Amino acid sequence: MKLTYYGTAAGEGWPGLFCNCSLCKTARELKGKNIRTRSQALVNDDLLIDLPPDTNMHCLVYGLNLERVDHLLVTHSHSDHFNPADLELLREPFAHNRPNTFHIYGNSKVKEKLWNEVLDADMAESKFCFYDAKPFCPIRVKDYTVMPLLALHDRREECLFYQISQSGKTILYAHDTGAFPEPTIEYLKANKTHFDLVSLDCTTQSEEDGKNHMGLIDAAKEKHRLIELGLGDNTTKWIVNHFSHNGLWLFDKMAEEADKYGFLVSFDGMVVEF
Numbered sequence: 001m002k003l004t005y006y007g008t009a010a011g012e013g014w015p016g017l018f019c020n021c022s023l024c025k026t027a028r029e030l031k032g033k034n035i036r037t038r039s040q041a042l043v044n045d046d047l048l049i050d051l052p053p054d055t056n057m058h059c060l061v062y063g064l065n066l067e068r069v070d071h072l073l074v075t076h077s078h079s080d081h082f083n084p085a086d087l088e089l090l091r092e093p094f095a096h097n098r099p100n101t102f103h104i105y106g107n108s109k110v111k112e113k114l115w116n117e118v119l120d121a122d123m124a125e126s127k128f129c130f131y132d133a134k135p136f137c138p139i140r141v142k143d144y145t146v147m148p149l150l151a152l153h154d155r156r157e158e159c160l161f162y163q164i165s166q167s168g169k170t171i172l173y174a175h176d177t178g179a180f181p182e183p184t185i186e187y188l189k190a191n192k193t194h195f196d197l198v199s200l201d202c203t204t205q206s207e208e209d210g211k212n213h214m215g216l217i218d219a220a221k222e223k224h225r226l227i228e229l230g231l232g233d234n235t236t237k238w239i240v241n242h243f244s245h246n247g248l249w250l251f252d253k254m255a256e257e258a259d260k261y262g263f264l265v266s267f268d269g270m271v272v273e274f
């Protein structure tokens with residue numbers, strides 16, 4: 001399997017669009033891996049996770065190719081993860097030679113936002129199809145088995161993260177979550193899936209959180225818990241991702257700190273094969 005990270009920042013991006021803090025100023029100067037756009041990843045070449053406002057930029061700059069992508073998993077409705085206005089572009093005359101239905105999986109808030117912000121009802125019927133993603137109810141997507149898991153994040157909606165399996169390999173992609181809530185831990189305990197790649201939230205970097213997001217210490221605790229449950233080991237790729245300037249660590253410092261806990265640090269354009 002392959003996971004490509006296209007956007008690795010929290011909601012404001014890094015540098016933040018309107019931010020004048022020293023970390024954003026330094027990121028603008030240093031560029032490279034210090035430039036982080038909003039959250040998006042692709043499993044192999046055909047399963048997209050989240051649709052941020054930076055999607056077009058990911059196509060232009062990092063080579064994200066949506067020609068054969070017909071399936072989108074949405075974690076939650078926050079604007080850095082779901083920008084439904086772009087889905088208007090699936091229809092004629094904006095998109096030609098696109099015969100397949102575009103499948104979107106998300107919670108009820110994502111559905112509401114989709115219907116409020118993409119107005120063309122004909123298009124909704126002919127070009128995309130929405131599926132309710134419910135925690136702990138598996139979804140068959142092409143040859144993937146996708147398990148939506150419950151996140152600890154915005155209490156106004158049922159925020160999700162995803163376990164994605166194909167041909168005996170499994171990714172756990174867990175962002176915009178604090179410490180995994182009890183129902184998720186119970187599910188993971190009962191199912192005993194071995195993870196080949198675990199991507200954990202690290203929004204607050206140097207600061208501990210655990211309630212809406214994770215910092216590095218929170219991610220390390222979650223890693224330890226998964227290992228204790230027998231769900232990951234030293235063959236697992238452990239990655240931290242989704243960073244905010246408020247966490248205070250530019251790429252090199254983040255990588256130095258993450259290495260102490262056996263994590264790789266994501267950057268925009270990073271490809272991980274396993």
Ligand SMILES: [Zn+2]
Pocket residue numbers: 009010011039078080081176242
């Ligand atoms: Zn986010």
Ligand SMILES: [Zn+2]
Pocket residue numbers: 015016019020021022023024025245
């Ligand atoms: Zn800033």
Ligand SMILES: [Zn+2]
Pocket residue numbers: 076078153154176
């Ligand atoms: Zn969020």
